[in-house]
Amino acid sequence: MPIHDLRRDDLGRPLLESEAGDNPLALFARWYEEARGTEPDPTAMALATATSDGRPSVRTVLLKAFDARGFVFYTNFDSRKARELAENNRASILFFWRSYERQIRIDGTVEKVSDAEADEYFRSRPLESRLSVYASRQSAPIENRQVLDDLFTQAQERFRGGTVPRPEWWGGYRLLPDEFEFWQGRQHRMHDRLRYVRERNGWRRERLAP
Numbered sequence: 001m002p003i004h005d006l007r008r009d010d011l012g013r014p015l016l017e018s019e020a021g022d023n024p025l026a027l028f029a030r031w032y033e034e035a036r037g038t039e040p041d042p043t044a045m046a047l048a049t050a051t052s053d054g055r056p057s058v059r060t061v062l063l064k065a066f067d068a069r070g071f072v073f074y075t076n077f078d079s080r081k082a083r084e085l086a087e088n089n090r091a092s093i094l095f096f097w098r099s100y101e102r103q104i105r106i107d108g109t110v111e112k113v114s115d116a117e118a119d120e121y122f123r124s125r126p127l128e129s130r131l132s133v134y135a136s137r138q139s140a141p142i143e144n145r146q147v148l149d150d151l152f153t154q155a156q157e158r159f160r161g162g163t164v165p166r167p168e169w170w171g172g173y174r175l176l177p178d179e180f181e182f183w184q185g186r187q188h189r190m191h192d193r194l195r196y197v198r199e200r201n202g203w204r205r206e207r208l209a210p
Contacts, residue, residue: 011101011185011186011187012100012101012102012184012185012186013100013184014184014186014192015182015184015192015193015194016192017194017205017207020182020194020205022202022203022205023203024177024180024182024196024203024205025066025067025068025177027180027182028066028104028106028180028182029066031097031100031102031104031182032066032095034100035095035097035099035100035102038097038099038100039097039098039099041062042095042097043062043063043064044060044061044062044063044095045060045061045062045063045071045073045093045094045095046058046059046060046093046094046096047059047060047061047073047081047091047092047093048091048092048093048094049080049081049084049085049088049091050084050088050090051084051087051088052087052088057080057081057084059081061073061075061081063093063095064121064172065121069174069176070108070174070175070176070177071093071106071174071175071177072113072117072172072173072174072175073172073173073175074118074121074122074170074171074172074173075138075170075171075172075173076133076136076137076138076139076169076170077169077170077171078137078138078139078140078169079138079139080139082173085110085173089109089110089111090107090108090109090110091107091108091109091110091175092105092106092107092108093105093106093175094106101184101185102182102183102184102185103181103182103183104180104181104182104183105180105181105183106175106177106179106180106181107177107178107179108175108176108177108178108179109175109176109178110173110174110175110176111173111174111176112171112172112173112174113171113172113173113174115171117172118166118170118171118172119166121172122165122166122170123166127164130164130166131152131155131156131159131164132152132155133166133167133170134151134155134158134159134164134167135148135151135152135154135155136148136151177198178197178198179195179196179197179198180195180196181193181194181195181196181208182194182195182196186210189210190210191210192207192210193207193208193209193210194206194207194208195207195208
């Protein structure tokens, strides 16, 4: 079957202004709680960054916290995403929750989280995840898989029986949102789209054509 013949009709619930409310973070929290019960990993989000001259890249990362300040993820500061954020701190994240036929796009500026916040999160990670930070210089070329496995073994030996501290090259970022778009799939491609744009005194909400 040709790709253009692969179709499914979205049958999601309506997204109405009367139910969405005026606070996009509150709406995100409600949708997230619903997704937690059905999605394999509701924290998975696409993160789009770009270089200073506008060359984009996108990858999937995991949301580790959200509150009124913004949306937090962690990475190696030598990774491609981190290098691009150092050049251009504008970014976009996207959640896609198929079970509810929903997408949420959030745009904003990105800043590093505090050392204290990064340290607290790093201590909460499983031991193997902490060791992997020392084994992998993210985005750097390596000769083969064996090299990576050997580096992990070396990290295990280095910290055997001791504390694994957060290295200076690894930490967190917080996206500070200035725009949300909530997409609810509907029948016949007549989807619901609500956009929230930050203004001086709050959020301006508007409906977009599908």
